[in-house]
Amino acid sequence: MRNPLDILKETPSQTAGPYVHIGMTPNVYDIQGVTPEDLGLRVVSDGVKGERITVKGRVIDGGGNPVFDCVVEIWQADSNGIYNSPAEHRSGVDPNFAGWGRQAAGNKGEFSFDTIKPGAVPVAGGGFMAPHISFWIVARGINIGLHTRMYFSDEDAANAKDPVLAKARMIGRDHTMIGKRDGDTVNFDIYLQGENETVFLDV
Amino acid sequence: MTERLSNTRQEAGAFMERDFSQHPPAFTPGYKSSTLRAPKQALISFASTLTEKTGPAFGHNMLGELDNDLIVNYARPGEEAIGQRIVVHGYLLDQNAKPVPNVLVEFWQANAGGRYRHKREGYRAPLDPNFGGFGRTITDENGYYWFRTIKPGPYPWPNGVNDWRPAHIHFSLFGSGFAQRLISQMYFEGDPLIPICPIVNTVPDKSAIDRLIARLDMNNTIPMDLRAYRFDMVLRGRRSTFFENRPEGN
Numbered sequence: 001m002r003n004p005l006d007i008l009k010e011t012p013s014q015t016a017g018p019y020v021h022i023g024m025t026p027n028v029y030d031i032q033g034v035t036p037e038d039l040g041l042r043v044v045s046d047g048v049k050g051e052r053i054t055v056k057g058r059v060i061d062g063g064g065n066p067v068f069d070c071v072v073e074i075w076q077a078d079s080n081g082i083y084n085s086p087a088e089h090r091s092g093v094d095p096n097f098a099g100w101g102r103q104a105a106g107n108k109g110e111f112s113f114d115t116i117k118p119g120a121v122p123v124a125g126g127g128f129m130a131p132h133i134s135f136w137i138v139a140r141g142i143n144i145g146l147h148t149r150m151y152f153s154d155e156d157a158a159n160a161k162d163p164v165l166a167k168a169r170m171i172g173r174d175h176t177m178i179g180k181r182d183g184d185t186v187n188f189d190i191y192l193q194g195e196n197e198t199v200f201l202d203v
Numbered sequence: 204m205t206e207r208l209s210n211t212r213q214e215a216g217a218f219m220e221r222d223f224s225q226h227p228p229a230f231t232p233g234y235k236s237s238t239l240r241a242p243k244q245a246l247i248s249f250a251s252t253l254t255e256k257t258g259p260a261f262g263h264n265m266l267g268e269l270d271n272d273l274i275v276n277y278a279r280p281g282e283e284a285i286g287q288r289i290v291v292h293g294y295l296l297d298q299n300a301k302p303v304p305n306v307l308v309e310f311w312q313a314n315a316g317g318r319y320r321h322k323r324e325g326y327r328a329p330l331d332p333n334f335g336g337f338g339r340t341i342t343d344e345n346g347y348y349w350f351r352t353i354k355p356g357p358y359p360w361p362n363g364v365n366d367w368r369p370a371h372i373h374f375s376l377f378g379s380g381f382a383q384r385l386i387s388q389m390y391f392e393g394d395p396l397i398p399i400c401p402i403v404n405t406v407p408d409k410s411a412i413d414r415l416i417a418r419l420d421m422n423n424t425i426p427m428d429l430r431a432y433r434f435d436m437v438l439r440g441r442r443s444t445f446f447e448n449r450p451e452g453n
Contacts, residue, residue: 007219007299007300008297008298008299008300008440009222009225009298009411009414009437010221010222010225010226010298010437010438010439011376011385011387011415011436011437012225012227012387012406012408012414012415013226013227013385013386013387014386014388014402014403014405015234015236015237015386015388015402015405016373016375016386017373017388018321018323018324019311019313019319019321019324019373020373020386021321022311022320022336022337023309023310023337023373023375024311024375026311026335026337029321030321030322031277031320031335031336031337033277034267034269034270034276034277034335034337035267035337035339036267061239062238062239062240062243063239065239069323075254075257075259075381077253077254083253083254083257085257085258085259085260086213086379087213087214087215087256087257087379087380088215088253089213098259099259100259121252121253121254123253124252129252129254132254134254134255134381136384139240141236141237141238141239141240141241142229142237142240142241143227143228143229143231143234143237143405144226144227144229145386146242147381163249164247164249167247173244192239192240193240193241197242197243197244198242199244199247200242200244200247201246201247201248202246202248203218203249203251203254203255203381203382
């Protein structure tokens, strides 16, 4: 008889491989016309509330080489800290806000998302997380998708109270999760390995 | 983008801790591409926050009529892709054995000769002018999905000097929370290349590998047309929320 405490095991991850674009950004490469456009091209649309920013950066491997064949997804809250999701039980998400984006990196491993700065998101038990954007990276050679977060360099006070950043600070690596604000641009390079290795998350 | 398909309140608890024994470690020298792309530091673990408990949703109305039919979705009018005709079907469940309804499932694959339609692909097997290799669908209210395609071919790849990938189809899965995001590959029952594939063997647990292998499903095979393969997948489950009657922000 089945033990009632048994749970199913998660399907094992396998690498997205070198041809991930066929499945996730087909129009960028050679599969035009099956879908009118790739998913995740627009994180926000006209009329969105909040501060418009461009989040850009590169994904770099342990040898300093650009990860030119990766796909990067982002997920974030709207300017009031509300997620556009059926699993978000608060109402009032900005109707011009999708909150999810996806891009194939360019030849230099680069990505660039036009979005808005998210609001602070509450945590269980009270308090808030500092504004942040979730990143998920898949590619050839990445056996299981890598989660990380980008926080903002102009949010020192909020960052100091953030519970996830606090864990990274304990091991002296919180700086790898801070996007550097430069006007309307926030620069966030992701290092998969090496001296500057970004903090990745078991979420 | 978000279209709520029912007025049932979406389950929104924290996710169960991920069981990494079921997954490949990041650093797997047998699969050489992993060596410079594997983080060497420990992941930072924390209980799911709203950021991971939520995730994007996609409406059924976003799908084109042929999105789940790779035999014709790239073909010239009246023509079809070359290869062994199959249907792949199954259920997307969570670890609590509950269906995962209304979520996007994307898939991609090589053609019958083992060639991908991709500008960085150099294998000598020919392209099929009628085969793109991309499809997608959204699970129904029971977590069920299906698509029609041709069986992909095996192909050689530069890793060892004589490594061949078993026939496989790539899957990208969304759940209801971003923490459930998963990419995997489905293999075909009986393929002798499975046990000797360096990418398959990044998964350390043999029984976990077995769960990546689709079974020939004669009961759903369509006589004189196509064979069926059954492939169920499992995403992370959510914990019960006995005492969380005041979710974050309320």
